[in-house]
Amino acid sequence: MSQIQSEPSTLRPAFMTPQKLLPDEKCSLGCPILDCCMGGGIPLQLHNRNRGRKWFRQNPILPSTLPPRPTPTLPRRPVESFLENSKTRLPVRVIVIDSMAALFRAEFDNTASDLIRRSSLFFKISGKLKEFAKRFNLVVLVTNQVMDVVDSGEGANEIRIGNLNGMYSSGRRISPALGLSWANCVNSRLFLSKDEYEGGSVGGGESGSQSRGTRRRLHVVFAPHLPGLSCEFVIRREGVLGVNR
């Protein structure tokens, strides 16, 4: 209030030239192949959204740049004041929300008024997260769930968003939960797919011993700085690694 009523000159926003934004700071994924696919890592100040499995939760966190252990106080106090008064040895540079969909899918009905309330909340949350990303110069990673596409007729689910003309995982046609309004809230979206394959029939693969296997891929659905590409990856004991084929 006081801010608004004071002299307009105090409100005068400062501009910068995009030169100042260079080079874009990136948070490494911990694997050169995945980093290459992501143009060097996940850019800071960009609000990412990532759908699929939970492994991403640990992975973009570099051991050298982050607190050694996730601080247990985080969930109990508001994130903003935590970030402001952070006494951790290293600054917080990553916020992971796992998952956004779980809460929103259960709590809201499928009525018009609930949907409007829900999408208004999305914009509020993402506005706040983007503000954090900018103020504290950090990465925000949000996981989402997927749902099956039931009917192939027209419907809200059928709107194509991003580079993939239909998303498939585990042999099923799927679409991201939370719909178009949430898609409007994020800067970039990645999609993780997982497919089972028979050892002999698909691709080269390891011969004989393994008859079945899973193939995981990371797809760039949309991102302001990346072309629509995809990369295969595996989950090992050491973490998540890209596969160069």
Next chain:
Amino acid sequence: MDRSNAILQREQQQQSLNPKDWIAVDQQNAWDLLHEERSLMTRISTSCADLDDILGGGISCKQVTEIGGVPGIGKTQLGIQLAVNVQMPSYCGGLGGKAIYIDTEGSFMGERAQEIAEAYVEDISEYNRFLHKDLQACQGEIQGKDVLQNIYFFRICSYTEQIALINYLEEFISDHKDVKIVIIDSVAFHFRQGFEDMALRTRILGEMALKLVKLAKMCNLAVVLLNQVTTRYMEGSFQLSFSLGDNWSRCCTNRIILYWNGNERYAYIDKSPYLRSAAAPYSVTSRGIRNSASHCKRSKLV
């Protein structure tokens, strides 16, 4: 909501103080307008020839153009491309102006802007070489760095900031007269939350749109508003429409919809006082917005 009311009141006071400004602008007859339209180069190329064709040469100055589409269709890419192309020197048929880029979503990436700027610089120097084969290096070579320095970039984190910035734009532009385009990416984001009073929102948006229309006219620049799309329940089915409602849509002079057609991106002129409705394919390449590749092949065959 007190905040926005306070802003509104202040704005209204400011406006009522100098009504002469408003009258002076509109004192022009149709002949003058026609003359002005013909004599001034008032288009900014999109770098996609097909899209420029249906737009009559590009995005026009003195007007507000709204561009909308689903996430990932290339709104931000088009915005960055325009911010670069507005700088095209006059000997290449450009405006030689600067750009204001207002980023409300945080989608603007420096490295992407650099990529597009460098491709632009390559194109310009190639054009130069073609044009003056004997007059090598008659002009100082432009560099990608210079192109980026001609973009004034603002990052906005709330709708109060957005309103304040738009109020401040007129002053800013009077200090930086060479600004020829204002891009807001996206105009809707901060207005899609926190408003219980929809009438108030409509009023604030109306004020904002008026300001932008006035700015475009008075300062002879193009205003490009990138907007999100939303699903709306109409006549028994879900349909895509621009966010911020019907009242808002009446404020913009031109409106372009970006959409997927199979695997191709298309732009469609949905509303324009002087252009006929038409659609054109375009593609987003590493060098920026360009003609659609498959479309090129087709036209070569014919």
